Amino acid sequence: MHSSHSTDRVSCPMCKSTQTHELCALKYTDTHVRSFLQTYYKNAIKQSYIQDMHYVIHQCNACGSCYQKEILNSASMELLYGEWISPKNSKKKVVNTQRQIDLARHIGRILLLFPQPNTAHLLDYGMGWGDWCHMAQSFGFSACGIELDQERIDFARSRGIKAYLPDDLPEGPYDFIYLEQVLEHLPEPYEVIQKLVGLLSNNGYIHIGVPNGASVEKAARRNPLSLLKKGPAQPLEHINCFSHKSLITFMKQFDCHPASQKELFLRSKSPRLLLRDSLLMCARLLPPSIFPHKTSLLFQKRT
Numbered sequence: 001m002h003s004s005h006s007t008d009r010v011s012c013p014m015c016k017s018t019q020t021h022e023l024c025a026l027k028y029t030d031t032h033v034r035s036f037l038q039t040y041y042k043n044a045i046k047q048s049y050i051q052d053m054h055y056v057i058h059q060c061n062a063c064g065s066c067y068q069k070e071i072l073n074s075a076s077m078e079l080l081y082g083e084w085i086s087p088k089n090s091k092k093k094v095v096n097t098q099r100q101i102d103l104a105r106h107i108g109r110i111l112l113l114f115p116q117p118n119t120a121h122l123l124d125y126g127m128g129w130g131d132w133c134h135m136a137q138s139f140g141f142s143a144c145g146i147e148l149d150q151e152r153i154d155f156a157r158s159r160g161i162k163a164y165l166p167d168d169l170p171e172g173p174y175d176f177i178y179l180e181q182v183l184e185h186l187p188e189p190y191e192v193i194q195k196l197v198g199l200l201s202n203n204g205y206i207h208i209g210v211p212n213g214a215s216v217e218k219a220a221r222r223n224p225l226s227l228l229k230k231g232p233a234q235p236l237e238h239i240n241c242f243s244h245k246s247l248i249t250f251m252k253q254f255d256c257h258p259a260s261q262k263e264l265f266l267r268s269k270s271p272r273l274l275l276r277d278s279l280l281m282c283a284r285l286l287p288p289s290i291f292p293h294k295t296s297l298l299f300q301k302r303t
């Protein structure tokens with residue numbers, strides 16, 4: 001059962017398996033759920049949209065990922081991202097100095113993969129206000145972005161960025177596709193990644209960053225109320241949850257595998273980066289309980 005503003009996912013959205021099990025279920029009318037939504041969205045959500053909905057977390061037996069079974073339908077999703085989340089607040093991130101430094105570092109790492117940036121085509125899927133594309137262009141890359149919200153597209157275009165709605169996406173091929181904090185929001189992640197991987201050049205790269213959902217299974221079983229916060233399984237928005245392992249399993253379906261860290265390592269000539277990467281490579285050998293295995297990964301398409 002679902003409300004007129006929602007839809008039920010009948011199989012795992014990551015691998016299509018119907019072999020799934022329920023971890024927890026709460027009504028959206030539950031005091032704790034309602035209180036979280038009222039505070040988080042500053043009373044922007046009309047009760048009529050969610051009153052018949054259920055916050056249900058399932059886990060897939062086949063791929064191990066977790067997901068919200070009942071999600072907003074496409075019309076209500078537009079309201080969520082266009083109105084309920086304040087566009088003004090998210091725009092502030094564009095002028096955040098530390099964010100600009102982090103972006104510059106990230107694009108600098110991509111330069112190790114493509115030492116001649118003017119020959120590489122980059123795509124930011126879910127570009128927001130376009131700051132990643134803007135930074136990539138300033139490094140000499142050709143970059144374009146995909147976004148659902150027209151206000152964000154117009155803003156990006158005013159900064160000289162080629163920005164498109166998903167249906168208008170140019171065919172590519174792309175050498176590097178960037179999805180940062182996007183995959184967890186998508187109603188149909190399998191279909192989107194399948195399409196994007198089809199647009200990647202041979203041996204092209206795809207960066208995926210998602211919230212770390214390694215603890216969601218335990219939390220959902222023991223105390224689902226603990227998930228009612230900004231986190232990997234927050235209601236309405238983070239509808240797909242991945243651990244390090246389930247993210248790799250998900251991408252394997254599309255012949256995408258974690259890019260060789262060794263290859264990146266050898267291209268780096270900065271002593272500081274070499275030291276940092278050496279420490280990280282050692283830390284990754286530790287168990288996840290000591291060094292959390294990350295869910296921000298670079299994949300390479302193997303053809």
Ligand SMILES: [Zn+2]
Pocket residue numbers: 012013014015016017060061062063064065
């Ligand atoms: Zn699955």
